[in-house]
Amino acid sequence: MCKVTIFVVLVTTAIVAVKAESKPLSVEEICSQMPAGTFILPPNSCTHWVQCPSSANAQDYEDGFCAYGLYFNKDKNRCETMEDVVCPFENTQTDSENRCASKKDGIFLSDPENCNGYVFCMDGKEIRSTCPKDLVFHPSKSACVYPKEYQCPKKTQNVTANPICNSVANGTIFADIKDCTKYHQCVAGGKLTSLECPESQAFNYSTLECVARSEAVCHPLAPELEPEIDICGTEENVLVGYIADEESCSGYYICAKQSDGKPDRSPTYLKCQDGYFFDSGTWSCRDRLNVKCSLDRCEGMANKYVNVAGDCTAYARCKNGATVATGKCESNYFFDERTQGCTPHNISYMACSA
Structure with missing residues (x-):
């Protein structure tokens, strides 16, 4: 199975939920969201192609036109016969929903509606099947594996007629700039599929995969992840x-x-x-x-004195609810937090007991 190069797309807010009747994006607008050197199919053209500048600050656009009788294949970055290319801007196209229309025989694809299912391409048609019981389909391996080997994305939500997806290769994956736990993928027919990483994971925009939240590098435009609260334990030791x-x-x-x-x-x-x-x-x-607490016992005590955990003869001086100094009573004296002074009476509060 041939691997398709997947690019990280620097996305603007215009990419999400764009309606079919929206004004097409210009070549410059599309290239501003693409990695340097990306080939694109300009809007409303089947034969014209453009290569984006080689760097973010460059203006060296290169464009070309396919020879007579050929269409530009944005999935392969080359011109091919019209019969072998699905052009998203051709009104007569009828196979936009068929992902196998432009695929070679023998290619395996994931089923976006069923994690246990997969699609086998034969004669340009989709042949759907499912993995044996308790197995899931792994897109990269094109094989059925145990769930522990592959975590399925959460349910997808398709947004139709996305202008950028009409111009870039099918299968292009890129980060969501509004939420680091989500990402998008362009599929057949110029559609955008939105996905969400499994719980406790986030999307690493530099490697294009869901990883542990602590390892994820969010897209520069996306908000930083909220720190994950792990006070309730781990998956191996759940605390309730x-x-x-x-x-x-x-x-x-x-x-x-x-x-x-x-x-x-x-x-x-x-x-x-x-x-x-x-x-x-x-x-x-x-x-x-x-209550025995080994943390700062000046909490809530403003500018008073408190007993010290583990030593009923010692005391801590508080300022604005935090310890600023410590001391001890004279020999055979104990500190009493209630009276705010040292006393010869044996103090054995749980708060200061050993």
């Missing part, structure tokens, strides 16, 4: 219930059970009322002196 915040003594997350069995990536975050800390053992907000 109330989980203490790792950055404060009073905050906690509610990790809900997900229908797919995966960790909750959008848990609810709450904080206990003033004077109370979250207790993981009882899943409750308790008096701050009855």
Whole structure:
């Protein structure tokens, strides 16, 4: 199976959801969204071709015209006989929905409607079939594999008559500039297919594939990914219930059970009322002196003094809710957070116990 070169397209907002009656884009507008040196089929032409400038700042457009009786094949960057080329601007075209119309016999294609299905091209026609039970079709390998070897894209949404897809090769994949977890692909008939990466993944625009969110390089025009919340565990160790915040003594997350069995990536975050800390053992907000917390206990205490975790003779001085200094009471004295002073009475609050 021949590999088709796939380009990253620098996309503007004009590419998404363009209606059929929209004004065709100019050669300059299309090339501004293409990698340097890309061959395109100018709008409303079947025989004229243009090669975009060799660099972003260059103006060296080259154009040419196919010899008599030939059409420009944008999928192969060359002129071929009219019978072998599907021209998106030819009104008499009837095979725009048939992806095999311009493919060689024996080519395998994925079925956009069914992850378990695939299409086999024979005599320019689509022959649909499905993988054996529990297997999915891997487009790159042209084979049925186990789900762990290939994660299917989420359900696609087709947008018809996209002007750029009429001018670039079928199969061109490019990033969505509005959402780093999504991407697009041009398919037969000048249509744009929008796809979304599996959960916990994002689209790497430099390699044209979905990867772990932590490894994804988003398109320069796309908003940065929101940090993924992993407080609810991993797919191997899913946590459900109330989980203490790792950055404060009073905050906690509610990790809900997900229908797919995966960790909750959008848990609810709450904080206990003033004077109370979250207790993981009882899943409750308790008096701050009855909760052992190894984080900064000056939280919520403005400019007062607090007990220090692990040492009931020590104290911390707070400023604007954060520790600025520490100290210890005299020998045989204990610090009492309630009275804000040292006392000879044995203090054994849970907050400062060893």
